[in-house]
Amino acid sequence: MTRLPGPRAAPSLFKTARLLAFLLPISIQSCYVFRDADGWLFENFSLFSALSKSTTATRYSIYGVRQGDGTEVRLDESAYWAPLDLLRIRAALDLVARASKDDERRFLVALKERYRLNAERGRHAGPPLDSIRIYRVTYDWAAGVDRPTSQRTLVMER
């Protein structure tokens, strides 16, 4: 008596597909252990892997100009900009600074709108703003952690 292959073939194919679905992502990610490439889903998670001996650091810093008195308030907190986080905003500032003035303006307008929306939704209690200023700040702690100095340059305003 011969056995028909049909009914048994399906579960076997299903098992093979499942095993492939198990092995394929693991194999690709295993290759990334030894590769110097970052992507999304497969990457080598190189965050903070570079050696850092310098006692200076330069970052973009976001300030808001209060409506009325015109004083500045520092806004380096993700709650003001959610769902944009500061890492993403700083990467975006780098990109728009290299692009056109128009892109720069559009990004700052989007940031201002996000600040207003988050205030409306009760995510922060920041003051109403007249404008947003982006500074490039260089910190220096060569004299010690407790005696840092900083220098800032205005790079964008809207």
Next chain:
Amino acid sequence: MSVGFARLVADLLKRNTTARPVDLGVMRCWVFGLLFLHYVRHDFAAFARLPAVLWRPPFWLRSVSMEFFEPSRVEALQVAWLVLLAFACIGLWVSISGVGALLVGVILLWFENTIAYANSKDVLIVWAMYALAVLSTPDQFSVDHLLFRRRFEHASRGAMPAKSNFLAITFVRAMLALMFCSAAFSKLRASGIHWGTNGTLANLFVTKALTWDRSPRVPGLAEALARHPMWCDVLARGALLLELSAPLVLVSVWARRLVAPALFVMLASFWLVLGISFPMTLVCFVFFLRFSDEMELPASDRTGPTGPPRVLFDADSRWCRACARFFAKKAAAKSLELTPTGDPRADALLRDAHLSWTRGCTWLLLKGDTAYRGSAAFIEMLAIMGSLWRLGCLLYLIPRCLRDPLSSRRRT
């Protein structure tokens, strides 16, 4: 040599193939439920309103324009995702809702990560969704189980569910181990062993403290640590060693008990010290937890699908005696056989079932071909009671390591 290797592999697999049907269901609830809570207030459409110059898709998707992701479309996708996540969490049409949540989630998270820069925070949770949706079979801890009981009765008789549950859990553990291992290797590749000897971590703490990323963290902790570069180097070397030892969680039960909690604490401390949070990666550690405590009985001691479930309880515990009296009264119609420890029938039962009464154990339930121990036995007894008592099954959501000590502490 090859026989020895095969025996070693078989032993490793045997020691690691301990996935219970309930475990994966509880993991599914946690993963999809916490994803829902995390993203319910997240505004994906905000990314669609940014200038197109920030759009950074991978080279093979450059033909897709950012205009495709117009705000209204992204909002609709997010609503669909939240509905699918909620269905997948409670286990309603779990095969469809799980795969749907995975697909829509990948689109939304990928879109977010093509804006300005790719964040690795969400990677592991995507793989957890993949494991739950693609590698696992419908589980016992779901609304589907209540609605389509017959389908589950057929499924539970085969060995397939246990194997696929094992695959799903092992997959997430493997991806987590590879993630940490990749991070360690990229540090060694970029900086060598100097990453742990050169004050790099102290510098990172200072930078984080000075650049004043006012993300939620313990105030002053990064600054305090940065004042002690030697300690920071010790911490850095410890972190590197821990990341390198992550693959051990796949092969050793003891490593899993030590390394997995240590990795969890390390990630949580990034949050506390540096304000860098990986909430969804922390959720994936749920795949290292156990929720049920059941074992298959030898064929000679099975009560059979129609036989009365038998319960052994700790006669020295006032709480157990009170519960046993309550169960005896309420579950008379269910023919629950309750036997206190010390009774000759209890000894005979344990002997026949090849089980031992471990210290601290308060309950043992023998039902059909399965023995449930500790708090899992108590939860199963609640399920036997029927009606609203079945809601007691939600106690499975508490990990066994927390639930069992709570139940055994209630002794006289």
